[in-house]
Amino acid sequence: MLLKVISYPYLAHLFTAFFLIFFLVSCKGDIPPLEREEHDLPQDAEVSSTEPGNYGGVLVTAESQQPRTFNPLVAEDAYSSEAIGRFLNGLTTYHPIKEKVVPELARSWEISKDKRTITMELRRGVRWSDGEPFTADDVIFTFKALFDQRYPNRYMGQYTIAGEPIEFEKLDRYTVRFTTARPYSPFLYVIGFIGILPRHVHLEAYEQGELLQQWSVRTAMHSPEEFVGTGPFRVRSFRPGQRIVYEPNPHYWRVDSQGQRLPYVDYLITRYVQDRNTETVLFASGQIDIASITPGDVVGVRKNAPLHDYTVHHRGPATGIRFLWFNQKPGESEAGKPFVEPHKLEWFTSRKFRQAILHGLDREGLIQSVYFGRAELLHSIISPANERWHNPDVPRYPYDPDRALELLREEGFELDGNGDLVDSKGNQVSFQVYASEGDDITPQILSTFRENMRDLGIRVRIRYLDFGTLVARVSRHFEYEGAMMGFTGGADPSGGRAIYLSSGRLHLWNPEQEEPQTDWEARIDELVYASEETFDLEERVGYVHQMQEVFSEELPLLYLVTPHAYVGLKDRWENVRIPAMGSVIWNIDELYLGQEK
Amino acid sequence: MLSFIARRFLTMIPLLLGISVLVFILMAIAPGDFLDVARTQEDIPAEYIERMEEEFALGEPWHTRYFIWLGNVVQGNLGESWIYRVPVTELLWQRIPATLVLSALSIMFALCVAIPMGVLAAIYKDSIFDRVSSMFAYAALSIPEFFLALLAVMFAAQTGWFPTGGLSSVEHEFMSFWGRMADYAHHLVLPTIVLGMGSVASYMRIMRANFLDYIRSDFVTTARAKGVAEGRVMFVHVLRNAINPLVSASGFILATLLSGSILVENVMNYPGLGQLIFEALMRQDEFVVVAAVMMGCVMLMLGNLIADLLLAWSDPRIRLEKN
Numbered sequence: 019m020l021l022k023v024i025s026y027p028y029l030a031h032l033f034t035a036f037f038l039i040f041f042l043v044s045c046k047g048d049i050p051p052l053e054r055e056e057h058d059l060p061q062d063a064e065v066s067s068t069e070p071g072n073y074g075g076v077l078v079t080a081e082s083q084q085p086r087t088f089n090p091l092v093a094e095d096a097y098s099s100e101a102i103g104r105f106l107n108g109l110t111t112y113h114p115i116k117e118k119v120v121p122e123l124a125r126s127w128e129i130s131k132d133k134r135t136i137t138m139e140l141r142r143g144v145r146w147s148d149g150e151p152f153t154a155d156d157v158i159f160t161f162k163a164l165f166d167q168r169y170p171n172r173y174m175g176q177y178t179i180a181g182e183p184i185e186f187e188k189l190d191r192y193t194v195r196f197t198t199a200r201p202y203s204p205f206l207y208v209i210g211f212i213g214i215l216p217r218h219v220h221l222e223a224y225e226q227g228e229l230l231q232q233w234s235v236r237t238a239m240h241s242p243e244e245f246v247g248t249g250p251f252r253v254r255s256f257r258p259g260q261r262i263v264y265e266p267n268p269h270y271w272r273v274d275s276q277g278q279r280l281p282y283v284d285y286l287i288t289r290y291v292q293d294r295n296t297e298t299v300l301f302a303s304g305q306i307d308i309a310s311i312t313p314g315d316v317v318g319v320r321k322n323a324p325l326h327d328y329t330v331h332h333r334g335p336a337t338g339i340r341f342l343w344f345n346q347k348p349g350e351s352e353a354g355k356p357f358v359e360p361h362k363l364e365w366f367t368s369r370k371f372r373q374a375i376l377h378g379l380d381r382e383g384l385i386q387s388v389y390f391g392r393a394e395l396l397h398s399i400i401s402p403a404n405e406r407w408h409n410p411d412v413p414r415y416p417y418d419p420d421r422a423l424e425l426l427r428e429e430g431f432e433l434d435g436n437g438d439l440v441d442s443k444g445n446q447v448s449f450q451v452y453a454s455e456g457d458d459i460t461p462q463i464l465s466t467f468r469e470n471m472r473d474l475g476i477r478v479r480i481r482y483l484d485f486g487t488l489v490a491r492v493s494r495h496f497e498y499e500g501a502m503m504g505f506t507g508g509a510d511p512s513g514g515r516a517i518y519l520s521s522g523r524l525h526l527w528n529p530e531q532e533e534p535q536t537d538w539e540a541r542i543d544e545l546v547y548a549s550e551e552t553f554d555l556e557e558r559v560g561y562v563h564q565m566q567e568v569f570s571e572e573l574p575l576l577y578l579v580t581p582h583a584y585v586g587l588k589d590r591w592e593n594v595r596i597p598a599m600g601s602v603i604w605n606i607d608e609l610y611l612g613q614e615k
Numbered sequence: 616m617l618s619f620i621a622r623r624f625l626t627m628i629p630l631l632l633g634i635s636v637l638v639f640i641l642m643a644i645a646p647g648d649f650l651d652v653a654r655t656q657e658d659i660p661a662e663y664i665e666r667m668e669e670e671f672a673l674g675e676p677w678h679t680r681y682f683i684w685l686g687n688v689v690q691g692n693l694g695e696s697w698i699y700r701v702p703v704t705e706l707l708w709q710r711i712p713a714t715l716v717l718s719a720l721s722i723m724f725a726l727c728v729a730i731p732m733g734v735l736a737a738i739y740k741d742s743i744f745d746r747v748s749s750m751f752a753y754a755a756l757s758i759p760e761f762f763l764a765l766l767a768v769m770f771a772a773q774t775g776w777f778p779t780g781g782l783s784s785v786e787h788e789f790m791s792f793w794g795r796m797a798d799y800a801h802h803l804v805l806p807t808i809v810l811g812m813g814s815v816a817s818y819m820r821i822m823r824a825n826f827l828d829y830i831r832s833d834f835v836t837t838a839r840a841k842g843v844a845e846g847r848v849m850f851v852h853v854l855r856n857a858i859n860p861l862v863s864a865s866g867f868i869l870a871t872l873l874s875g876s877i878l879v880e881n882v883m884n885y886p887g888l889g890q891l892i893f894e895a896l897m898r899q900d901e902f903v904v905v906a907a908v909m910m911g912c913v914m915l916m917l918g919n920l921i922a923d924l925l926l927a928w929s930d931p932r933i934r935l936e937k938n
Binding site for chain 1: 645646647648651652653654655656657658659660661662663664666667670698699700701705709710768772775779780781782783785786788789881882884885886887890891899
């Protein structure tokens with residue numbers, strides 16, 4: 019009896035609450051179409067060459083992290099930069115299909131004979147999203163801010179060429195002139211990195227020394243209308259940890275061939291999901307329009323494709339590179355201990371030793387076992403995804419243990435009676451490799467590496483470290499023998515100079531050298547500088563190809579494999595053009611909703 | 616009463632100081648620092664990293680940084696988040712409402728389920744219901760919260776009855792007021808259950824044990840002998856006495872829920888404090904970590920204080936002060 023007395027009202031209430039929720043949720047309805055503001059088109063509007071489409075539709079994407087700031091001077095991570103790029107434009111931009119720099123806020127440019135002066139003609143009649151006109155003053159303001167000592171930012175160093183900051187001046191309302199201390203061919207590429215800021219919005223904060231406090235996540239939450247830009251969107255709302263909603267900028271400067279102002283979509287929504295697996299689940303259940311898919315998930319996600327009308331596209335090799343390397347840093351720590359024991363340093367600085375190690379690693383096997391065949395061998399420091407710059411004809415090191423032993427014998431190594439490899443002085447060959455934990459593929463690669471090395475008579479110890487510890491060890495304390503890491507790639511090779519140059523901070527095997535310590539490193543420095551001073555594209559590519567040859571011959575980095583990249587995309591979007599690298603929705607302003615299939 | 620509360624607050628100060636020192640030491644011992652991520656990006660210039668090291672005083676030993684921080688705290692400034700460049704207090708306030716709502720709902724859910732179940736298990740001791748409910752309790756206690764959260768996400772993805780995570784759906788800001796409320800409620804169901812499940816089990820066991828103690832006591836026999844209705848004996852006389860330990864136990868629950876929510880929020884993608892703290896810890900965003908740990912500590916102490924006050928109110932035998 020008591021059971022009845024207690025449980026009845028509880029159960030009844032519980033059920034009522036549930037039904038109420040379900041009822042209300044079921045009638046929540048769809049997002050209403052956007053009412054667009056009408057504004058005159060700018061004089062220098064850019065006409066898109068793609069097929070004209072129709073207004074409407076909501077595009078939902080997902081990111082694993084949210085922007086930390088909306089201020090380009092503060093941003094240092096890709097997630098913030100991406101959000102900023104939705105509402106700010108640079109002077110130029112990189113076109114991932116044409117693989118070259120194209121105009122954005124600058125309509126055209128002229129390079130002087132001595133290649134040091136670039137005069138840029140700005141797009142006339144462009145307005146900020148609040149209706150104010152965009153002029154050369156905004157450009158000058160932006161560059162003045164980024165060279166202001168009160169506001170440290172990453173661009174300051176990037177725009178310092180041969181030790182001198184870029185000079186900039188306004189010639190008239192729509193013309194600016196830049197001068198570099200030396201000819202610098204990546205200039206047009208790098209100048210597009212910084213989003214041009216609206217002077218009329220930030221002048222006061224700039225003068226009061228508070229520019230870095232502007233446009234934070236706080237602004238995004240409480241007053242997103244303060245984000246004034248020239249880009250395709252403006253921010254409608256931002257909820258930390260949940261999502262950001264963009265709506266079209268009614269003053270955007272791109273139109274289609276029928277004179278309709280872009281973008282076509284009514285809303286662009288980016289959801290923040292902490293976990294990559296959740297992103298995959300959301301895509302496979304039709305809740306987001308686009309997601310990158312890891313090689314291991316491709317089969318599973320494709321199974322659901324007929325249910326939710328999407329396609330998993332193969333993008334080819336990924337843009338990043340992954341590698342092992344040996345510490346080649348001579349000298350000793352403050353405690354008087356050598357960074358690397360002298361006899362080991364001798365091995366690691368031997369080219370043939372490094373080549374032998376790579377010959378001894380069964381990378382073909384790794385592709386089958388770890389990536390299910392959805393990967394390829396990496397041969398060069400620039401990923402094959404970067405078609406313009408990648409050199410396919412560099413020395414290669416396929417799995418060949420016999421060749422590996424032959425190379426080792428040439429260097430005086432011998433197998434002793436126990437099957438262990440010893441060097442000419444009788445030292446047994448063994449080393450320790452550090453790697454970062456928290457990635458399910460690294461351990462698989464490294465255990466194969468250890469087994470393969472065992473076959474050569476080499477003993478390898480593997481230690482997993484926290485990422486921070488690994489970075490500190492290889493870039494500050496230099497106390498390690500071998501390590502494994504990866505880099506994400508950029509479009510123009512000038513982004514990799516910190517790795518390539520012997521003075522570079524990420525010249526991992528022996529960073530920040532005052533003078534290049536080997537002939538081949540001197541040669542690489544020469545090639546990098548030559549490529550940056552050459553304006554002829556073919557010639558530049560030639561230098562970068564030569565640089566890759568030297569790297570693959572000397573093998574300071576032992577390249578592993580590069581997985582293939584996959585992206586899932588709903589079929590209902592038209593005008594999609596998937597580039598080899600970079601964002602798939604790089605032309606988000608041109609995407610439109612096709613007929614339901 | 617007031618002096619009791621004031622005393623409680625005063626004892627908090629040395630505790631908070633100790634905890635903040637501990638956090639600074641631990642953060643200093645932990646390998647790497649906030650700028651590690653920037654250091655591995657090939658296109659961030661070295662000069663910029665040096666400027667940042669200087670600005671964040673990362674080269675200084677931990678005690679120097681601690682005293683700089685302490686000086687600011689005394690002036691009411693908890694510092695700025697290095698990741699977001701926003702005052703720490705502001706950042707925490709963005710997330711506190713979501714976490715408080717989830718915690719409050721979980722406590723309510725736990726109490727609403729645990730009390731009747733515990734009472735029934737006690738009244739019908741050794742019945743099928745008692746056996747099944749204790750089995751459930753042991754199972755719920757032994758399943759870690761994050762695993763339960765994973766199961767919940769899988770359940771949501773498989774059935775489509777509930778959202779797979781978050782606090783609101785993408786259409787949220789385009790809905791009517793009641794639509795929005797329903798949207799929140801729909802999103803809160805699974806996280807509430809996941810977070811409350813462990814407490815349901817432990818509350819139920821406490822409730823059952825206490826109820827059994829009092830059911831056998833003399834005043835129950837007296838009441839029954841007087842001819843009081845069985846329902847009234849159970850729910851007025853016994854329940855009233857048996858509930859006290861539950862009140863004092865709920866002082867700790869705020870703190871346990873907070874730590875539980877770090878895992879649950881990250882798995883279920885719930886935009887609360889847990890997510891923020893996790894990110895700050897992984898990136899070593901020092902001031903956010905210190906502030907968050909201190910806030911957890913304050914919450915634990917406040918929870919205990921409230922529990923004590925509630926106990927004094929519900930049990931007339933307890934006096935907070937000696938008269």
